[in-house]
Amino acid sequence: MTPEQFIQTWHKKNLNEEQGAQAHFEDLCTLLGVPKPRDLGHYCYERKGALAEGRTGYADVWKDRHFGWENKAPGENLNKALDQLKRYASALHNPPLLVVCDRERIEIHTNFQNYPTEVHRIGLLDIGTPENLQKLKWVFTDPDKLKPLKSSAAITESAAAKFGAIAKAMRAGETDRNKVAHFLVQCVFCMFAEDENLLPSGAFTSLLSKVTQDPDRAASRLAALFKTMQSGGDYGDIPVEWFNGGLFKHIDIPTLTQNNLQQLHSTAAEYDWRAIDPTIFGTLFENGLESDERSQLGANYTDTETIQKIITPLINEPLLAEWAQVKAQIIEHKKTTKSKGKKASQEVKAIYEAFQLRLSQFRVLDPACGSGNFLYLALKALRDVERFVSIEAQELGLAAELVMQTGPHNILGIEINAFAAELARVTVWIGDIQWCQRNGEPLSSRPILKPLDSIEHRDALLTPEGQEAEWPQADVIVGNPPFLGGSKKRGELGSDYFDALAKAYSKDRVPPGADLVCYWFDKARIAITNGRLKCAGLVATNSIRGGANRTVLDAITRDTHIFTAWSDEPWVNAGAAVRVSLICFGESTQAPLLNGSLVGRIHPDLTAGENGNADNDLTLAKVLSSSQGTCFMGSSKKGPFDIDGDMAREWLLEPNPNCKSNALVVRPLCNGLDITRRWGDRWVVDFGTSIPLSEAAMFEAPFTFVNAHVRPLREKNNRDSYRKFWWRHAEARPGMRKALSTAFRYIVTVAVAKHRTFIWMNATVLPDQATLAIAREDDSTFGILHSRFHELWSLRMCTFLGVGNDPRYTPTTCFETFPFPDKLTPADTSHQQTESVDGVLIPAQLTDTASNKARSIAVNIAKSAAHLVKTRDNWLNPPDWVEWMQSPEEAAAGFPKRAVAKPGHEAELKKKTLTNLYNARPAWLSMAHEAIDKAVATAYGWTDYTPAMSDDEILKRLLALNLIRATTSAAETSAYDKETDDDTNQGD
Incomplete structure (x- = not known):
């Protein structure tokens, strides 16, 4: 045809x-x-x-x-x-x-x-x-x-960027930024309403086109349109519906220019505003704010599939499960009831109406709702459930309802930022209108926008009087509370607010060093235990699995249970990629689901366990007194004390009025990059822990440098001690310095790194705060730390940071909980008690009093460790490529030699790093580690150990040993209690 x-x-x-x-x-x-x-x-x-x-x-x-x-x-x-x-x-x-x-x-x-x-x-x-x-x-x-060329997300991002530019231009002529923001939100809704035919075609766009040359007339006509939308009526000869809902309650047009009006008109005409994605619009619109406000709001943009991992188990699945029971009840009633005709129909209808009432009264609270993306998706979930239920009910012979029972009244929110709260309301309104239009459901009318006073503008944590804030009662809580690290809270929130939080929330509930998000988790737990909430689903950085943060998850698993969790998901926060955990907890009959797989139970560190079996629950591990006072965070400078090697060596040549060498206050520095890559010839000015200002000034060149570069910054610091002692490092770690004072070397590792590696460091080198110093000299301890067993333990006891999701090693959680083999604990291996046997250092007491077997075990570990170090060092610094350099002044001070590339090998030597080595993990390296593992397994008495032994089996054995040794609760507290101090003091 x-x-x-x-x-x-x-x-x-x-x-x-x-x-x-x-x-x-x-x-x-x-x-x-x-x-x-x-x-x-x-x-x-x-x-x-x-x-x-x-x-x-x-x-x-x-x-x-x-x-x-x-x-x-x-x-x-x-x-x-x-x-x-x-x-x-x-x-x-x-x-x-x-x-x-x-x-x-x-x-x-x-x-x-x-x-x-x-x-x-x-x-x-x-x-x-x-x-x-x-x-x-x-x-x-x-x-x-x-398929349209651009997704809704792409269109939304482009439109929001245009509005950001308009906002920036308008703020140049208007001092009241909130007035500008409120006006632009009203404009956005008008554009959307016009394209959805809720406003007569051209009502807004034509208005702008006619007044672009007359800003005063434009302000008058826009105010008149908004006023008409507030209550309904005629705008000139154009009939306008009653919108209401609070959006047009306050009308205050900011100062407009011709350029502003032209930009608004072109933006209104360019886009089909029906395509705006409500799940991201509000967040992207926030980008029109100044950068400092964006940071404060914690604006984020995350795909709906990720958010659904919380919404689905909290709303869709439990409500549909309830409906399945109601549906079965209706079917059974029809089969067995003795009632006939109208009476039977009324009884079935009553069963159905009771479930509809349940949907109508279901409340979802987001107590940190931002611009409302979680709230809209929660409302959409409720709408989808009701629609599904309605279809199935009609298949059972029940009449369709004329009006849906779910709607914006199901939504509750709390938001501290007034503009974000307003955006949240608009997000919910726009999203709900879109849902109705796309599903053929009638829109709300008289007014079109139902009031959303249930989205409150206030602080979710504290009242104005500094008391703990109350949350409204709800069925479920969802949300993405602000990401703010424990060490940054005081600086970001201010000392007064920080202290008020500590006063309102006891440290047993939320330790002061915990991330800000933990307060939301704890308040949700309290609401569940008080019967004001059934369950909650919240987002946190994945560091909630450990440290001070995990205190709130410990309490949650004690009082209720985690029924769905995604332990490690990608997320975008304030434009930066981070890793998060999604956690659903509370009353639920759902089988526990961890990372998409069914498990027996979910531990507080978001690992899987078996019902009734705590053998692999490492959250039960305790700090061991035998391991304390050994592992230290490096010096935290809080100021530009760093200098390069050339400057340091010049200063070592210079005299001082006190006739003392600058080597006393200038020394090599070791930071994380010096371990994972190659030492960068970094040095540091270090006036120790007690040198007074008058004595520091006697070291002329270093003092002049610190006075010029450090003092101006430190004098602005919030902490009194940092300002008062500006010439010293902020956290100089006196405990670490004392422990290293008699050593000739110590073990060092990077706090946050892809691979858990350890190296020996000359004791004259100062460890930076990005490193951990282990105050031990013996090769046996080095081997134990570099064994598979300690690496597994540290990976389960650590937290994870950054988009790379690298493990973070801490003294308390990773080192002080680790159960060393008997007679080789840190208590057995202090500096003053090491002796050389067959060219390696072992604890001296093993040469004096221990059995030949124990001494032989320690020597085997030490030899395996020494072999690893020697072969690794040969790979890192090939003799034909490297020459070792040292000035006479460096030698006199005991500073270590520096590896310098021989001519022609500079580029090749740069690639010789520990990270590259462990990324490649050649066979010789694997065999060297296997030898260490075998020797350490013998120290534990694990005669059945082979490389094929499972990680779970190793961790179960180590946990059992930890719990056996943890006999006194006073000295050996929970593995995470002390993390509060560690996090607070790290100051980064």
Whole structure:
């Protein structure tokens, strides 16, 4: 069939819908050369869809994953046909295309998830153009070809960027930034309402086009439009609906310029504002704020699939499970009831209405709602549940409800920033209107925007009087509380607020060193235990699994349980990639789900356990007194005390008025990069822990440098001690210095690194705060620390940082909980008690009093460790590539020699790093570690150890040993109690 024949056949053919629909469709298939519908299950006529208004509905034609098709007689209202098809869409697997046709017109409406709707209209007389024939063929063969070029997210991001530029320009002429923000939110809603036909077409865009040259007139007319939207009525000769909802309660137009108005008009005209994605719009709109406010708000942009990992187990799954029970009850009642006729129908209806009331009264609270993306997705989930329930209820013979029971009244929020709270309301309003439009549900009316006073603008943690704030009662809590590290809280929040938090929330509930997000977790736990909440799902950085942060998860698993968790997910916070944990806890009958897999239970560190079995619950581990006072965080400078090697060596040559060498206050520095890469010839000015200002000034060059570079910064610091003793490092670690004072070497590792590696460091080198110093000299301790057993333990006891998700080693959690082999604990291996045996250092007491077996075990570990160090050092610094340099002054001070590349080997030597070595992990390195593992396993008495032994088995054995040794609760507290001090003092 040719296009001309098709047009001639169907032009002005007087047939009703039933007479002409299928014949028209089959002729269209012939024209396009595509198969005709057959009863194949996936491509057919009369596909049963949703039930509408108490009767069964059918899509006239349906092809799975392609389209739903609704036919009408010529001249009928295709919008009604489209609404009808939308109501069927979910039962039709949400086809990507919705097509309506009256034989004179074919309209193709795109329906792709997370993409805007586009409409392709094809008149019968134009059907033969190559472009139209191609579009129609794609409907049958390749619907993705009709997918809009830009996703809703991309359009939203572009629109928000435009508004950010407008906001910046408007703030230049208006001192009240909140006035600008409120006005722009009103403008955004007007653009959306106009494109959704809630405002008459052109009401807003035409207004702007007519007044771009007259800012005063523009302000007057915009105020008049907003006032009319506030209560409804006529705007000139244009009828305007009653919008209300609080958005237009306050009308205060900021100072406008011609440029502002031109930008607003072009932005309104450029975009189809129906396509705005409500899940990200508010957050992106916040980017129009100044950068300092964005930081304060903790703005983030995360895909809806990630957020659904919280919404689904808290809302969709439990409510649908409840409905399944109600549905079974209705079916059983129909089977067994003795009532007949009207009475039986009323009894079934009462059962159904009780569940509808449950949906209507269901409350979702986000107590840190930001711009409302969690709230909108929660509302969408409730709407989706009700729609699904309605379809199934009608299949049971129950009448469809005229009005949906769920809506914005189900949503509660708390937000400390007034602008973000307003954005949250707009996000919910826009999102709900979009949901209704796309699902063929009638919109709210009289007013269109129901009040959303339930989204409150206030502090979620403290009242103005400094007391703990109360939250409204809810069924579930969802949200993404602000990410703010424990060590940064005082600086970001201010000392007064920080102290008020500590006063309102005891350290047993939330330690002062915990991240800010922990307060939300704890308050949700309290609400659950008090019966004011059933369950909660919150986002936190993945560091909540350990340290002071884990205190709140310990309490949660004590008082209730974690039923769904994703321990380590990517996230974007304030434009930066981070790693987070998603945690759902509270009352739930769902089987525990960890990272998408069913488990027996979920431990506080978000690892899996077996029901009734605590053998692998490392959160039970205790700090061991035998390991304390050995591992220290390096010196925290809090100022630019660093200098390069050339300057340091010049200073070593200079005299001082006190006749003392600058080597006493200038020394080599070791930071994380010096370990993972190569030493960068970094040095540091170090006036120790007690040198007074008058004595420090006697070291002229170093003091002059610190006075010029450090003092101006430190005098602005919030901490009194940092300001008062500005010439010293902020946290100089006197305990560490004392422990290292008699050593000739110590063991050092990087606090945060991909690989857990240890190296020997000359005791004259100062460890930086990014490193951990272990005050031991013996090779046996080095070998134990570099064994598989200690690495596994540290990886389970550590926290993780950054987008690289690198493990963070801490003295308390990783070192002081680790159970060393008997007779080789840190208590057995102090500096003053080491002796050389066969060229390696072992604890001296093993040469004096221990059995030959214990001494032999220690020597074997030490030799294996020494072999690892020697071969590793040979790889890092090949003798043919390196020469070792040292000035006479460096030698006199005992400073170590420096490895310098021989000419021609500079580029090659740069690649010789520990990170590169352990990334490659050559066979010789693996064998060296296996030798250490075998020797250390012998020290534990594990005669059955092989490299094939599972990690879980090793950790179970180590935990059992830890708990056996932890006999006195006073000295050996919880593995994480002391982390508060560690985190607070690190100061970064």
